[in-house]
Amino acid sequence: MSHSTDDPKESAIVLIDGVCHMCQGLTQFIIRRDPRGVFRFASLQSEIGQELLRQGGMSESSIDTMVLIENGKYYTRSTGALRIARRLRFPWSLSYVFILIPLFLRNLVYRWVARNRYRWFGQSSECMIPTPEIRRRFLP
Template sequence: MKKTGKDNEEYAIVLIDGVCHLCQGLTRFIIQRDPACHFRFASLQSELGQSLLEQGGLTPDGGDTMVLIEKGRYYTRSQGALRIARRLRFPWPLAYAMIIVPRPIRDRAYRIVAKNRYRWFGRSEACMIPTPDIRRRFLS
């Protein structure tokens, strides 16, 4: 992954469904609880998002999962979500304890929400436009 300029730490990339209201809300949630700016964001629908999916061997037209790319490794569904939670401000790292639940069970719950996200939360015609103060966190 690329390095940030001032602290020279690696950052992780979160690929989200840019038109999904739930995903947009989760992006804002992560940003508010990530004071170290560990995460950067890109839309799954963007050219960069599609390219990163292909590099990771994932289906570019999937869109039913968020993807975390951390230190060159790709994490999807519940595994990605839990890895994000453990990097957020307290108390969210405690959610990582859910990693002990077998992945098929966690991913089943994730898939139910993902399948119904547009119906439950809505969708936009276009990706969200970040405010100027958080624009630097978006890669595309």
């Protein structure tokens, strides 16, 4: 069983598109590979998600990217995804090596996937409802 860290330097917030099936699957993927409970989650569409976007100076309609908030800094697209991977259990942490690929190339691939995610994976009319064990990893 994982525990959620209370140390702000250890914890991070991931904002995801709450109606995207791919994003919901990635959230579950992260949770299963984050035994220390470093990552907490919120939907980009939620009240807290919208407030966090405003605090970071981002558009409240920024649902074309996931957002990682670490130590008060905001990371989006491929950089955010790779920074998440870096903190996951081995061997997933090794994928951080892809940070060496130029940003414009990484984000080209990221944007292509983001543009097609609903067509490939579908979407819900509402955000996923996490199990009680996972619910504590989501911001209110």
